[in-house]
Amino acid sequence: MNGELESNFFLLVRSDKAKAFQLVFDAYWESLYKQAYKKIHSSDLAQDLVQDVFICLWDKIDLLDAEKSVLAYLYAILRNKILKIYEKDEVRLRYAINVTAKEVACDNYSQNTLLEKELKKIIDQEIELMPPRMKAIYILKKEDELSIKEIADNLSLSEQTIKNQLQSAYNRLRNRVKDYDSSLALLTILITKYL
Structure with missing residues (x-):
């Protein structure tokens, strides 16, 4: 004007x-x-x-x-x-950082518990969409808690292949959470709990 x-x-x-x-x-x-x-x-x-x-x-x-x-x-x-x-x-x-860092005991109806459930659901959905080899490696690492060497031995693959597959899986999961709702900063922080 x-x-x-x-x-x-x-x-x-x-x-x-x-x-x-x-x-x-x-x-x-x-x-x-x-x-x-x-x-x-x-x-x-x-x-x-x-x-x-x-x-x-x-x-x-x-x-x-x-x-x-x-x-x-x-x-x-x-x-x-x-x-x-x-x-x-x-x-x-x-x-959000303080709440997750202190691992405060929360009741089932707290916001943090609801966010964690939502996060778990998103991660589980993305794991189901992973290619079979990536999914198997990720599950062996996260659920069975096997080392990279143990996974490589079990699947007759090189350790580098296992590392590459895990890195790809982590990237997929991070991007999925970010794409889901970037305004929920707490979800991004909580994801480290599952990765």
């Missing part, structure tokens, strides 16, 4: 607050959305953030300083909202 439109905005605020708001909304919504999406990579969340920015504008529209840029004000609100999301995500991740 150029200087003339900024001036018009502040003049309109005095006479028709809704029209002034619509002028700014039409001019800035798309650029704010693009900025939010670039930072958080979620269309729905970016739209929610921009909506929150405009709610803040509406709540403070009468208090804005005509000497300052409306666009700069909107970007500042958006930046603060994005930073709050990053802070919340960091707190959640630290909490």
Whole structure:
């Protein structure tokens, strides 16, 4: 929005607050959305953030300083909202790490237990989809707890082949969990319990 439109905005605020708001909304919504999406990579969340920015504008529209840029004000609100999301995500991740690291006893209805069950189900489904040799090697390693050498001897394969097959299996499982729902950071942390 150029200087003339900024001036018009502040003049309109005095006479028709809704029209002034619509002028700014039409001019800035798309650029704010693009900025939010670039930072958080979620269309729905970016739209929610921009909506929150405009709610803040509406709540403070009468208090804005005509000497300052409306666009700069909107970007500042958006930046603060994005930073709050990053802070919340960091707190959640630290909490998830602490919960899994301490191996806290949980009752059957706790969120952690439910997430672990969901994770186990996802892993079991992916194991069933593995090629037969990879699946057999993975099961011998994880369920029968055989060493790489023991598996190689049992299957008459080289130890390097066993290592390669296990690495491929681990990669498949990690990708499956990540593809399932990347927003569940706890699942990604818990996967190490099963790999």
